[in-house]
Amino acid sequence: MDCFYAAVEMRDNPTLRNIPIAIGGSSDRRGVIATCNYPARKFGVRSAMASAYALKLCPNLKLIKGRMSVYQEESQKIRAIFADYTDLIEPLSLDEAYLDVTGTSLFQGSATRIAEEIRYRIANELNLTASAGVAPCKFVAKVASDENKPDGLCVITPDKLDDFVKAMPLKKIPGVGEVTVQKLGHLGLHTCADVRAYPMTEIQKRFGKFGQVIWDRAHGIDERPVQTNRIRKSVGVERTLSEDIHTIEDCDGVIDKLYTTLQERLVAHQQKHNGGRPPNIRTLGVKLKFSDFQLTSAEHRYPSVHRSAFKPLLQEAYQRANGRGIRLVGLQVGLAEKDENKQLELPFEA
Structure with a gap:
């Protein structure tokens, strides 16, 4: 949208x-x-x-x-339109989704005509505009959806895929943030074509597992299927403060309040997404945003969610303040795959 x-x-x-x-x-x-x-x-x-x-x-x-309730209602109407064309829908947010139309016979199987029809219906039924990207794989479709905004359509056919990707700036690859862009730039890598000319082993050495992702995307490779049931990977809560705070004790006081909300959200996740079963906890984390808007976080593996675990995490993150005020404090719980850890009982430890 x-x-x-x-x-x-x-x-x-x-x-x-x-x-x-x-x-x-x-x-x-x-x-x-x-x-x-x-x-x-x-x-x-x-x-x-x-x-x-x-x-x-x-x-x-x-x-x-x-007006979040209004946006949610409109999002449901948009999803209903999507569902007229395919059952393979992967929502990314209220206003964005992947649709796999590989198997449909509508419009003689033309993904472009399906995208045009969906955009037409959104405009006429909801009086809103949407932009679409059509491509053989997910990440290229996502990049293409931004090419002709607003109210635009960009189609990357299989024969055009390689040229489109080669010229793509690396910052456009989903998941490649500012820090990674800077690191790549220091290596003289700015476009996907640059990565193609660079040794794959060096990319992997410098960027770990994500190095393989960068290498694959730079070659137009993205074999991820459209997932109709996305697995939630974390539950978190954060608060932007009306005024900067300047001590670790003040931060800890904010965490006290956030922890109650975190408990509520984890219980809601358990009831809504986990069939009433306790979620598998993988990591706990604390996030701070400093007065200059720089973000930092401290995250470690923990077997359960308990208030005391956030104290050493806060201490680790706060050490990076270097005299700067704190404008945001956040807590996060990383969720494991079903069989990665044993299920842990709620309610929480004190």
């Missing part, structure tokens, strides 16, 4: 259509932008940006509090 939350707000309130708007928290409460419309993007406003900074870039930006 194109700027999904903002698009819903503009549809429901046409006076917002031609002005810069963003969905996000209040700037005086350390809010963060969830998404913004295209007029706002012209000023450099982006998702995950602090609302206060977004207002500096665009003083006329109108901040709107999100």
Whole structure:
């Protein structure tokens, strides 16, 4: 979907259509932008940006509090449209999904015509716009879906796949973040063509298991199937603070409050996604964001979820503050595959 939350707000309130708007928290409460419309993007406003900074870039930006229940309802309508064309649907979020239409006979099996029809129906039935990428594999389809936004379609046929991937900047590969881009850049690697000319063993040596992923993507290889039942890998909770805090004791106090919410979310996950069975716990982690917006985290394996385990994790993460204030504190529980660890009992240890 194109700027999904903002698009819903503009549809429901046409006076917002031609002005810069963003969905996000209040700037005086350390809010963060969830998404913004295209007029706002012209000023450099982006998702995950602090609302206060977004207002500096665009003083006329109108901040709107999100209506999550409305977005969820619209997402369900979109999914219902998808389901008319295939049962193989892998949602990535409320506004994005992979569809495998390999086996369909609709439109003589043309994935391009199916994508066009889906976009047409979303526009006419929901008065929203969507962009689509059509390709033989998942990661290329995802990259292609961004090529002609907003309200666009990009088709990469099998005979065009190799040329498209070769010219692709490495930063466009899903999962390749800023830190990895910098490390690759230091090696003189900027495009997939550069990686192809680099020894595979060196890529693997420098980037571990993810090095194989980079190498495969640079060669247009992505054999992952569309997963109709995605396995949740973590449960977490975090809080952006209205003012920076400056001591480890203050951070620990925030963790006290977050821990209660974490318990609730894990119980909800157990009931909704795990058939009422206790989840398999793999790791526990603490995340901190400093006053300069740099993120750090400390994560280790633990056999169960208990409050005391987060204390040494906090100490490890806080050592990296180096005098900086803390603007965000988060907790995370990594979930194991069903047979990776034994199932652990809830409720939690104190």
